[in-house]
Amino acid sequence: MVARDLRALFSTNDRQLDTSEAFTNRQTQWELTAAALAEHLRHITDPAFDVEDLEAPRNHVLVFHGVGGIGKTTFSRKLEAALTGSGHRPAQWGQPRWPSDQVIPVRIDLARSAGTDFEQLVLTIRLALAELGRPLPAFDIALRRYWEHNHPGDPLEEYLRRGALARFGQAGQQQMQSALADVAQALLLPGTVGSAIGQVTGSLVRALRERRQTVRALAGCTRLADLLETEPDLEALSYYPHLLAWELAQLPPEKSAIPVILLDTFEDTGDRTHRDLERLIQRVVWLMPNAFFVITGRSRLQWANDSLQGQLDFTGPAAWPGLVAHDTPPARATSHLGGGRQVLIGDFSPEDCDDYLARRISRDGQPLIGPPVREVITRRSHGLPLYLDLSVMRFLEIRRSGRTPGPDDFDQDFPALIARTLSDLTPDERHVLRSVALLDAFDVALATRAAGMTHDAPALRLIERPFVNEDPFGVWPFHLHGLIRSTIRTAQDNTDDRWSPRDWTHAAERALEALGKQWTTSPAPNRLLLIGCLRQGLRLARDFRLSLGWLADAAWAYISDSIWEPLAPPAAGHEPATTGLETAADALVETLSALSRRQHEHRERTVDRLTQVLDTGLLPTDLHEMALYYRAKAQRDLGRTDDSRHGMQQVADGGGRLAPAARRGLAHLARLAGDFPTALATARTLGWTGRHHRVEGDVWWVQGEMERAAAAYEAARREAEDHAVAGERATCQAQRAFVLAFTDPERAEDELELAHQMLSGLTLRATTLTTHTAALVRAAGAPGPVVEDGASVLRAEIHTAGVAAAQVTLELAMCFHHAVRGANDAVRTSISRLHDLTQGGDYAYYVDIAHFMADLPADHTPHTQWLDGKEPTRQRWRDLVTARRAHLHAGP
Structure with a gap:
C-alpha cells in the first residue's frame, strides 16, 4: 500500500495532485539496524547463550535519537514495514541478511497522545507473538492471574476484543485459553479453566515445587514458581517478560522467530526525575535478551550511566556496553557498529531535501514545487525534515489563496518549530535554550551565566538534548542545531513563556558579560578564547546596541599579536540589520573587520573602510587612534606618503598605546624618503x-x-x-x-x-x-x-x-x-x-x-x-x- 499524506490531501481541492508521503535517505540507519540485528541473531544462536542468565551484559538494544522533527517516527514505521518481509522496504534499502520469517516486528508508540500504558506494552508484545502459532503457557498463566486480580469483572478476552489491541485478531486469545486448558488438564483439575485460574496457579506452583512429571515441560523455567507466588501487581507484571523470553528459547529452530520490538517516542516515558515507567520498560528489555529492541526518541538512553543506580535496576557500562556515550556520527556511520549502539539521526543532505520536496506533491508525475522554491526551502531547512513538511503545508496554503508561491514566500522560519522544540523541556531548560540561542557556541558555565542562573543543572540537562551538537575540539564544545537556533531567535514566539524584546536585550547583556568574564578570568593568555569571545561579543554588542565594555581591551589584545584572524560576525540575527554605522559597536566591528580583511583586500579598500569609521566619530579616543594608525599604515603601503605621515604624527602626538608604533611609522617614512641617518x-x-x-x-x-x-x-x-x-x-x-x-x-x-x-x-x-x-x-x-x-x-x-x-x-x-x-x-x-x-x-x-x-x-x-x-x-x-x-x- 502506498502511504498517503493525508494532511496534504485535505489541504487542497485539486484532485489531480499526488500527495504521496515521501521517505528520503536513512539508508545508513537501515544498514546499522541490519548489521546489529544480524549480529544479535548470531549471538543468540551460539550454544553458550543462556536466556536465563540475568547477569550477562546486554547488547541487544539499538537507539536512534535526534531533534524533534528529524524523522524518527517515520523511520520507525519504515523499519516495521521493512521487517515484515511484505515488500514495503524502501527501494534504496538493501536486502536483509536473514529470512523474512525469522523476525516478528512489534512497533509500540509510547507517545502520550497514543495512550499506551505498561499493560498495553506487555500485551502488545505477547499478542504479536501469536504469529508463532503456539501457546506460551508459562507467560499466559501468569498474565491471566495478573489480569483477573487487577481487573475483576473485565475478562481479558473482552478487553482484547474491544480495545486497541483488537488488530492482533483472535489467535493470541485462543493461545492463552489453550495454554490454561493444557495446564489444567495436565494437573487433572476439574471444571472450566475460566473459573479455576486461582486453583490452576496454586496447583501448578505445588507441582513445580514437587517436580512432578506432569509439569516437566514448565519445570525448566526455574523462576516460574516464584513469579506465580508473588503478588500479581504491576511490579510483578514487569518481570513476566522473562517468561516470554524463556518460552521463545524452548521453541524448535524451525518454529522459532525473534521479536524485533520498536519502541518509538521514548522521551514520553518520563523525565530525569520521574522514571517509573522507564524503569518498568527497562526491566522488560533486560529480561528479554533474545529479543531485539530498536528505541527511537529525542534523547540518548542513559542506562550505561552509573549515577542512575537506584532509579533503574540495571545501570552502568558493564551492563550496557553498547550504550556507553560515544555516538555514531550521522556523516560517518557505517554498517560496522564497532560497539556503539546509540546513533544520532542526522539532517538530510541538500540533495535529499530537494528529492523530498520534489516527490512530496506532484501532478502528472512532475514536481509541483519548482526548483527555485525548493532551493530556498532546502537552504533554510538546515536539513530538518519537519521544516520541509511545514514548507509543503505553506506552499499549499499560499496556493489556496489563488497565488503561485515564489521563493520569497519561504525565506522565513516557522513558529511551530519553537513549540515542537520546547515541548518536553522544563521551564529552566527553556530559559537556558533561549539564552544560548544568542551564542554561536557555549559551554555549561557560559550557558549558566548567560541565563543568569546560579546552578548548572538546567544547562547540563540541555546539552544532552539532540538539538545541541558537540564539537570537542572547539573553544566551546556545544552549539545549537542551526535551524533551531535561527527559529528561536527570529520567528514569532507564541509560547506561554515567550520573551519580549526587552527580555532578549537583557539576555544579550548577560551573555556579553559572561563572555567577558571568561576571557578576563582565563588563567593564561589564550588566543583562541580571545578570538571566540570577540566574535561572539562583537555581534551581541552590534545587534543589541550594547556598550563596548571589555570589548575595547579585547580589541587591543587582538591587534597586539599581529595574527589577524577573521573577526567579522555574521549579519544581525535577532534584530533587523541596520544600514551604515550607528553605534560604537558598529564602528568597532567595521574597524577590526577592515584590519583583518586588509590581508585579503587591496589596501585602497582598507583606507576607504577606516576613513568611513573615522568620519563617524563613534569610537572612543584610544580606538579612534587605532583606526587612524592603521589607515596611515595602509596609506604608506599605497605610496601616499604625505597622508601617512600626517596620520602617524597625529597618533604619535596623542601619546596613546600606539604612539611608539606611530614613531616607528615615522622612521619608516624617513627611510622611504632616503633619510637613513x-x-x-x-x-x-x-x-x-x-x-x-x-x-x-x-x-x-x-x-x-x-x-x-x-x-x-x-x-x-x-x-x-x-x-x-x-x-x-x-x-x-x-x-x-x-x-x-x-x-x-x-x-x-x-x-x-x-x-x-x-x-x-x-x-x-x-x-x-x-x-x-x-x-x-x-x-x-x-x-x-x-x-x-x-x-x-x-x-x-x-x-x-x-x-x-x-x-x-x-x-x-x-x-x-x-x-x-x-x-x-x-x-x-x-x-x-x-x-x-x-x-x-x-x-x-x-x-x-x-x-x-x-x-x-x-x-x-x-x-x-x-x-x-x-x-x-x-x-x-x-x-x-x-x-x-x-x-x-x-x-x-
Missing part, C-alpha cells in the same frame, strides 16, 4: 614597543650591510618570542631570510623554511610576499625562465594586494638576478620599472641600488643620505653580485 637615530629610541631592532634591520640592508641587517632581524625575532607575539616573530624571520638570500643561498633556504613554519596558521599577506621575494633572490642567477616566471606570478599577487613596498622590492630583486647573469638590457628594463614605481620620491634610492648592482653609472638621487656615503654603498652591492657569480660558477 634620521631613520637609524629614531630606531634607537623606539625600544621594544616601537620594534627598534626591526627598524634598524630595515635601514641596514638597503646600505648593502646584509650581515648587520640579519643580526638586527634576529634580535627582533628573539624579542618577539620573549613577548609571545607570533605575527612580529614571523615578520622578523621573513626579513632575515630575505637579506640572507643575497649573501648565502644555502643558509637562506633554512631561514626561509623557518619563516614558513612561523607563518603557519597566520594571515600576514605582506610578510608572505616577502618570503616569495626572498625565494627569488635566493635563486638569482639561475639559468632558464624559472626566476622570471616566478616574478610574473608574484607581480600579479602584489598588484592584487596593493602593497607598493612589495612591488619595488620585487623589481630590485629582479635587478639583482639580471645583474648576476650580466643581462644589462634586462637590468635596464627593471630599472625603468623602478623609475615608474618611485616617481613620487619614496624608494627612489632603489634606482641607485639597481645601478650599483649592475655597475652602471647613475646620477645620485639628490635626497638620499647614505650612512657612510655613496661609493662604499655601491661597492657593497656590487660585491654581492660578484659573490653570487662566483658561487654559481663554483657549482655544488
Whole structure:
C-alpha cells in the first residue's frame, strides 16, 4: 500500500495532485539496524547463550535519537514495514541478511497522545507473538492471574476484543485459553479453566515445587514458581517478560522467530526525575535478551550511566556496553557498529531535501514545487525534515489563496518549530535554550551565566538534548542545531513563556558579560578564547546596541599579536540589520573587520573602510587612534606618503598605546624618503614597543650591510618570542631570510623554511610576499625562465594586494638576478620599472641600488643620505653580485 499524506490531501481541492508521503535517505540507519540485528541473531544462536542468565551484559538494544522533527517516527514505521518481509522496504534499502520469517516486528508508540500504558506494552508484545502459532503457557498463566486480580469483572478476552489491541485478531486469545486448558488438564483439575485460574496457579506452583512429571515441560523455567507466588501487581507484571523470553528459547529452530520490538517516542516515558515507567520498560528489555529492541526518541538512553543506580535496576557500562556515550556520527556511520549502539539521526543532505520536496506533491508525475522554491526551502531547512513538511503545508496554503508561491514566500522560519522544540523541556531548560540561542557556541558555565542562573543543572540537562551538537575540539564544545537556533531567535514566539524584546536585550547583556568574564578570568593568555569571545561579543554588542565594555581591551589584545584572524560576525540575527554605522559597536566591528580583511583586500579598500569609521566619530579616543594608525599604515603601503605621515604624527602626538608604533611609522617614512641617518637615530629610541631592532634591520640592508641587517632581524625575532607575539616573530624571520638570500643561498633556504613554519596558521599577506621575494633572490642567477616566471606570478599577487613596498622590492630583486647573469638590457628594463614605481620620491634610492648592482653609472638621487656615503654603498652591492657569480660558477 502506498502511504498517503493525508494532511496534504485535505489541504487542497485539486484532485489531480499526488500527495504521496515521501521517505528520503536513512539508508545508513537501515544498514546499522541490519548489521546489529544480524549480529544479535548470531549471538543468540551460539550454544553458550543462556536466556536465563540475568547477569550477562546486554547488547541487544539499538537507539536512534535526534531533534524533534528529524524523522524518527517515520523511520520507525519504515523499519516495521521493512521487517515484515511484505515488500514495503524502501527501494534504496538493501536486502536483509536473514529470512523474512525469522523476525516478528512489534512497533509500540509510547507517545502520550497514543495512550499506551505498561499493560498495553506487555500485551502488545505477547499478542504479536501469536504469529508463532503456539501457546506460551508459562507467560499466559501468569498474565491471566495478573489480569483477573487487577481487573475483576473485565475478562481479558473482552478487553482484547474491544480495545486497541483488537488488530492482533483472535489467535493470541485462543493461545492463552489453550495454554490454561493444557495446564489444567495436565494437573487433572476439574471444571472450566475460566473459573479455576486461582486453583490452576496454586496447583501448578505445588507441582513445580514437587517436580512432578506432569509439569516437566514448565519445570525448566526455574523462576516460574516464584513469579506465580508473588503478588500479581504491576511490579510483578514487569518481570513476566522473562517468561516470554524463556518460552521463545524452548521453541524448535524451525518454529522459532525473534521479536524485533520498536519502541518509538521514548522521551514520553518520563523525565530525569520521574522514571517509573522507564524503569518498568527497562526491566522488560533486560529480561528479554533474545529479543531485539530498536528505541527511537529525542534523547540518548542513559542506562550505561552509573549515577542512575537506584532509579533503574540495571545501570552502568558493564551492563550496557553498547550504550556507553560515544555516538555514531550521522556523516560517518557505517554498517560496522564497532560497539556503539546509540546513533544520532542526522539532517538530510541538500540533495535529499530537494528529492523530498520534489516527490512530496506532484501532478502528472512532475514536481509541483519548482526548483527555485525548493532551493530556498532546502537552504533554510538546515536539513530538518519537519521544516520541509511545514514548507509543503505553506506552499499549499499560499496556493489556496489563488497565488503561485515564489521563493520569497519561504525565506522565513516557522513558529511551530519553537513549540515542537520546547515541548518536553522544563521551564529552566527553556530559559537556558533561549539564552544560548544568542551564542554561536557555549559551554555549561557560559550557558549558566548567560541565563543568569546560579546552578548548572538546567544547562547540563540541555546539552544532552539532540538539538545541541558537540564539537570537542572547539573553544566551546556545544552549539545549537542551526535551524533551531535561527527559529528561536527570529520567528514569532507564541509560547506561554515567550520573551519580549526587552527580555532578549537583557539576555544579550548577560551573555556579553559572561563572555567577558571568561576571557578576563582565563588563567593564561589564550588566543583562541580571545578570538571566540570577540566574535561572539562583537555581534551581541552590534545587534543589541550594547556598550563596548571589555570589548575595547579585547580589541587591543587582538591587534597586539599581529595574527589577524577573521573577526567579522555574521549579519544581525535577532534584530533587523541596520544600514551604515550607528553605534560604537558598529564602528568597532567595521574597524577590526577592515584590519583583518586588509590581508585579503587591496589596501585602497582598507583606507576607504577606516576613513568611513573615522568620519563617524563613534569610537572612543584610544580606538579612534587605532583606526587612524592603521589607515596611515595602509596609506604608506599605497605610496601616499604625505597622508601617512600626517596620520602617524597625529597618533604619535596623542601619546596613546600606539604612539611608539606611530614613531616607528615615522622612521619608516624617513627611510622611504632616503633619510637613513634620521631613520637609524629614531630606531634607537623606539625600544621594544616601537620594534627598534626591526627598524634598524630595515635601514641596514638597503646600505648593502646584509650581515648587520640579519643580526638586527634576529634580535627582533628573539624579542618577539620573549613577548609571545607570533605575527612580529614571523615578520622578523621573513626579513632575515630575505637579506640572507643575497649573501648565502644555502643558509637562506633554512631561514626561509623557518619563516614558513612561523607563518603557519597566520594571515600576514605582506610578510608572505616577502618570503616569495626572498625565494627569488635566493635563486638569482639561475639559468632558464624559472626566476622570471616566478616574478610574473608574484607581480600579479602584489598588484592584487596593493602593497607598493612589495612591488619595488620585487623589481630590485629582479635587478639583482639580471645583474648576476650580466643581462644589462634586462637590468635596464627593471630599472625603468623602478623609475615608474618611485616617481613620487619614496624608494627612489632603489634606482641607485639597481645601478650599483649592475655597475652602471647613475646620477645620485639628490635626497638620499647614505650612512657612510655613496661609493662604499655601491661597492657593497656590487660585491654581492660578484659573490653570487662566483658561487654559481663554483657549482655544488
